[in-house]
Amino acid sequence: MERKNIYFVSDFHFGLESAEKERIKEDKAVRFLQSIAADAKRVVLLGDIFDFWWEYKAVIPKGFVRFQAQIADMVRQGIIVDYFVGNHDLWQNDYFAKELGVNIYRKKYQAFVFDEKTFVLGHGDGLDPMDIGYKIMDAVFSARISRWLFSLLPSSAAIGIARYFSRKNRRRHKKYDTHDYKEKEPMYIFCQNYLKQSHADFFVFGHRHIKNVLPVGKSSLYVNTGAWIEQSPYAVWDGKDLKLNSF
């Protein structure tokens, strides 16, 4: 089979629920990755893959090794794997890059050209210039000193704090949980503004947990990959069309 497809998926939030539920979710994610391995040339993980993530110099959180092994195997097969960190898993260090061979992106968004089309990709958080509270929290969590201070904590305390902020983050979310995209959705407004400055054919984000495909600007498309937690959505680019499917 020809490797021509690019897959986009986000918001697994591994670690969110009970161990049993998470194992079922992980197994389904692995089956999905296995199902696309034959025709994928690239897989883009659009953030919040983990509900929280923290890594020490020599230690990572337990669990989800099947998912990690599947990713490593795909990289070994020559599939490019990109990972935009989300607001729940922004504390990725170099483990995924060094151990699994994944490209880690910490930017809020980045433009790529695939098959002569421009894709603007990102997790989707922090795109609202008016959300000052978010910007401050994001700056604190992204700062090197915070990471250093955090690294001095014992792992049980560090993960307890990470979990606390993970839950707090989820509450903040509610504000925009609406289908009233064009008026209120910061990601959609970001796309509209982006198109005033530069060209893009496709915008693909996650973060909102509501899957969506909407035209934006004159001839561009906004796609949100939703949350794997519900209906296992993913987007696929086959070189001609970008479609939103469910696994």
Ligand SMILES: [Mn+2]
């Ligand atoms: Mn998010």
